[in-house]
Amino acid sequence: SVRFLHSDVTVPEFSDYRRPEVADSTKSSQPSDEARKTYSYLVTGITTVATAYVAKNVVSQFVSSMSATADVLAMSKIEVKLSEIPEGKNVCFKWRGKPLFIRHRTASEIEQEAAVELSELRDPQHDLDRVKKPEWAILIGVCTHLG
Template sequence: MSSTTTGGAGAGEPTRRDFLYIAAVGIGAVGTAAAIWPFISQMNPSADVLALSSIEVDLSNIQTGMSVTVLWRGKPVFVRHRTQAEIDKAVADDKADLPDPATDESRVKKPEWLVMMGVCTHLGCVPLGQQGDYGGWFCPCHGSHYDTSGRIRKGPAPLNLPVPEYAFISDTRIKIG
């Protein structure tokens, strides 16, 4: 008995059918990716959101003892040029019994500049500056008192005023975000 081969190609060699199968799967994969890409792309942040992701603040116009409030991501950020007395008081209060313990050094990059979110950690009100029992910030809505480093000292707020991500670009400019 003799063996016969059909189709003219050996058992291990690719055939025209194999090529058509691989080409069809490849074209299908590329087509699926092209169809899905707009749906994935629309989830990226828009240009106006990216523009708000960081801001620069000029510090040269802020005199010692003054504060400015800037908006970042739709929320107020307090930038305070602290006096030496405020810095000394904040450092002295590091050893006080704090509800949310944090040293003044851990909250600032340069002692004379305090940068923090201006949103009370109790219910999201905006505290008033240089008021309250500790000379820092006072939230009149529910009576939270913050010290000269923005740490909660008294009242219902559970946490310190948060410090956003920021960096000094130069001696007179910071970038928040």
């Protein structure tokens, strides 16, 4: 016959791992409850503060790594004397590592661009909506395959 009742199971002994305040299971643990909770809360609080500090530093380093470098920021400030560009001519500058094109447009160029049908444009917007002063066309060249 097979016996399905096991009464020979040994109960594990955890006395070595228990705190002295709660070692005796016949006594109430209420007197030491506040001290034990204080310790647990203190450890949890210190761990939380340390984790938040490390997380803040990691996020700060990650965000700062994506910002522009000092040499790029130094190149980002450019002043152009528009009065030195004759009508009908254009100049090219380097701004933040990208080409910046400035064209002093003639009256006929302004009229020609204003006459373009919006349906023909990939990004339909009137020329007068794109510029502050119609005689100047300022364009930045963005390379789509090299960055």
